[in-house]
Amino acid sequence: MDAYQKLQGLQLFDSLHVSYLFTWLVIWTVVPFIGKKYLNKNQCKMVVWTMIIFMIGQEALDYWNRAQFRNLNLVLDLPLHFCHISLIFAIYLLIKPNAYLYEITYFWGLVGAFQAMLAPDMTDFDNYLTVFLFNAHHAMIILVCIWLAVIDGYRCRKGAIKRMMILTNIVIWPVWLIDWLVGANYMYLMERPPTESPLVFGEWPWYIINIELVGLLLSVFMYLPMIYLRRMALQSESRTA
Known part of the structure; x- marks a missing residue:
């Protein structure tokens, strides 16, 4: 699809963008709260399967929607961005527990997916369905x-x-090889991501190093709630011992 055919008139933090951020912020807060306080084990399982079906369904709908505007191809449509891999991990985690994959999904999701929602490329949406699916994709990882x-x-x-x-710096190499072979830009290893985020700066290849350093700092910040939760759990165990 040519650039002039893209959805026009969207701007960063316009009413549509802010409404999506606010809506998902409410969902991130309310759904886990209700699950923890009001739902039993079987009801929580129903919520889990609803999330799984929704995530798979929105991905299928996303590819169908892309196909309405252009031919699907290896350059644009392989699920090789960090957020695509994170979504796959998220679905897997809802089915089968895995502490290691949770850690990866937590950092890739809460750092990467939230950044994508906060500062998307507002010129690259085909239609309003694309806007919805983009936000749903990233927000579900966080949820x-x-x-x-x-x-x-x-x-x-x-x-x-x-x-x-360590895993991040292992994964980028086969993805870089695919980028080089097919002329793609998965994980934005060949060109800077099209974002207005001030956290992405520098030219190739230096922006990759900058993104890693910024990602590391944000990961440290996102790790703080986990330290608090672990300490609270230890205090609770000591009181009941």
Whole structure:
């Protein structure tokens, strides 16, 4: 689809953008709260399967929607961005517990997906359905991370940031090879991401290093709630011992 055919008139933090951010902020807060306070185990399972079906369904709808505007291709449509991989991990985690994958999804999701929602490329949406699916895709990763922490007691363990950074720097190499072979830009390893975020700066390849450093700092910040939750759990155990 040519650039002039894209959805026009959208701006960063316009009423539509802010409404999506506010709506998902409410969902991130209310859904885990209701699950923790009011739902029994079977009802929580129903919520989990609803989330799984929704995530798979929105991905299928996203690819169908893309196909209405252009031919699907290897350059644009492989699920190789961090947020695509995180969504796959999120679905897997709702089906089968895995502490390591939760840590990866937590940092990639809460840092990467939230950044994507906060500062998207407002010129790259095909239609309003694309806007909805973009926000739903990223927001569901965050919702799953919060749900698993609140309902199932998932926590990032000591050394989680180091493990996440090691995997990140392993994963980028095969993705870079695919980028080079097909002329793509998955994980934005070939060109800067089209975002207005002030956290993305510099030219190739320096912006990749900058993104890693910024991502590391944000991961440290996002790790703080996990430290607090672990300490609260230890205090609770000591009182009941």
